[in-house]
Amino acid sequence: GNSEIKWTAGDPDDSADALTVDLYWTRDGETWNEIATSVPNTGSHAWNTTTVGAGGNTFRIRVVVRDPAGVHAEFVTGEFTIINHAPVAAFRFEPATATVEQVVKFTDESTDDGALTAWQWEFGDGATSQGQNPEHRYAAKGTYTTKLTVTDNGGLAASTERTVEIVNSVPRISLISPEAGSAWTANQSIDIEYSAIDPDDDELRITLEYDCIGDDFGWGTIAADQPNTGTYTWSLARIRESGSYIVRVTVTDADGAWAEAVSGEFTIDLNTAPVAAFSFSPSPATKKDTVQFTDESTDDGAIVEWRWEFGDGATSSQRNPEHKYGSKGLYAVKLTVVDNGGLTSTVEHTVEVINAVPEVTIVKPAAGSMLAASSPIVVEYEADDADDDELAVKLEYSRVGDEAGWVVIAEDQANSGSYAWSASGIRKGGLYRVRVTATDTDGASGTGTSGEFTVIALGNRIVAAAPNPAVDSVTFYYDIPTDGTLYVYTVAGSPVYTANLPSAGIAHEWNLLSGSRPVASGLYLYVVVSGNEKSDVGRLAIIR
Structure with a gap:
């Protein structure tokens, strides 16, 4: 614990000088260990003696006093005794009763007048740990003596023991098949698949049962006291009643602990063969058509497989497939269906692929x-x-x-x-x-x-106007070898309109404006000049 160091120090040269004090301790008189340095000259200092480790009766303290000029004086005490008490070991753990699937958490609750520096755990199964608060998982059922030894900073140790009990784990089971919603017939067998495990690795025994929903007979035994193989083949030959059924699988370990799994509902039907039938469209078809085949088969249970043969070597397992033929001809298409009882039926129709129109x-x-x-x-x-x-x-x-x-x-x-x-x-x-x-x-x-x-089509002319007479606009159609010019005149010879005509074009539209003014009603003349060639003079009537 804490011990108080007291001293008296003064400076005879100047009582007002602020003195500082350095404190040290030794166990053997040779090695000095620092307690505190540059401590104000208050006359006392609290010293945590637990830091010295082991106790003894040869401890001494040295006090060194310094003035502001660095002049110092020191004093060494006589030998004295420091007593170190041994720690008290204690711990708790949870859960109080565990299985091999659980992790046991150990919590150190040891105490000491100083400080604990080491923890040694022995879990009773050969495993150990040096952590303060370790976790441990036991591999087998049984009673284990767990021991904790703690050591303090003085080298003293203490131990304590407690009993940890690992009890039997309940086995686990999950049912894989039959699946809920599946359908079966009385001439089939159901592979009952399950997964049963025991965390304690005990040998497990399996019991399988079935129940018909809605009857008054309860659970019927399929098989009892079976080894844990993960599967059992149940023949449905003795089933005499169609309906919805469930399966229960119970697993039991060597200690009598048990668990069970129950399937979802599935159906068992007394089966008859299906009747295969199909239609197709279009009929007849061409090579460019995709023929849609539609299954129309019936069954008292459920059809689970479709086998199509299209007559050209191609096949399909879809219920309603599509097929495109590569050439004209007659093709015998065959459909075979299989129901959930394994019974089959086949039907055949002819598909005609005719010539396609270009x-x-x-x-x-x-x-x-x-x-x-x-x-x-x-x-x-x-x-x-x-x-x-x-x-x-x-x-x-x-x-x-x-x-x-x-x-x-x-x-x-x-x-x-x-x-x-x-x-x-x-x-x-x-x-x-x-x-x-x-x-x-x-x-x-x-x-x-x-x-x-x-x-x-201009005939012998190289330019023509339409409509003629014109009301709002007129289009000049032309055919010239080189770029040319269109000229429009009044009958008196006054120019009214001029436009450039590219040889790459064939038409030019005029909005019947001369500049920005509308052209008056009357008769007008037009001509096209292209290189050295000049068109015949055309006549254009404008009606406003």
Whole structure:
């Protein structure tokens, strides 16, 4: 504990000097240990003697006094005795009664007049620890004597013992199968799967039982006193009643402790064979079609397996599969179904895959486009045949509103995807359409028709105006080899309007303004100059 050191010190030169004191202790008179330094000269200091460790009767104290100038004087006491009391060992633990699955927590409650410096635990099973508050897990049931030895800073030791009891653990079991909601028939066997463990490694015995929900007979024994193998095959041949059932598995250890697991409800049915049936669509189909097969089989229990054979070597195990055939022909499709009792049924139908009609899409001319008859008009198209047959292509054109109907451009052409149509023979401009017909080797034809586009046919002229007469605006259609200029005059020869015409274009629209002023009603003349070439003079009527 604490002991008080007292001294008296003064400075004869100057009583007002502030003196400081250094304190030391020794056990053998040779090695001096610091207690405190630069202590104010208060005449006393509290010393915790537990820091010296072991007690003895040869202790002395040295007091060194210094003035502000560094001059010092010292005094050494005579020998005196310090007594160190032995510690008192004590501990607690929890839980009070444990199993091999539990960790026992030990808590040191030892006391000492000084300080404890070492703990030695012996758990009674050969294991040890030097921690102050250790944890330990026992590997087997039994009664164990746990010993704690503590040592203080004076080297004194004390021990105490307590008994720890490790009791039997209850076994554990979980049921894996049969699964809740599963369906069985009386001619099947159920593999009852379970997992049973005993933390104490005792030998376990297994009892299996069943119960039909809703009857008055209670639990019936499947098997009793079985070894713990993890599985038992239960034959359902003796089941005489359809219904919902549950299974119970009970596990018992060598000490009589037991646990049980009960399954969810499953069904057992007295089974008859299923009736296989299916439909399919479309019928007939083509190579480009995906045929949808729909199972329509029936059973008194549940159908659990579908085996499809599509007649071309392909198969499926889906209930309602889809299938695409690679070529034309007749295919015998077979469906075999299996029910939950293992019984099967088969049905067969013929699927006819016929020739597919070619498909044609017009890419050019685009609807709304404006083309000159003086240059070749490129017709682009996409013609596809799902059966990969060779296609013969025919191209036609028609002027909208013309009673002449469709006129052949070319026929019996290879499926190249493009054709340059020389439209120079067209003498009448207006709205036109193009039609492409592709015919396969079986004679099936597919047609694609373009949207309406404009063909400008100027004949011998290089410029024309429409509408004529004009009210709000007029469009000049032209066909020139080089860039040119459009001139509009009054009949008196006064210029009204001028515009540059690029040779790459074919039309120019005028809003009937001269500068910012509307042109008056009347008759006007127009002409186009392109290089050294000059068009005929045209006449334009404007009506306001």
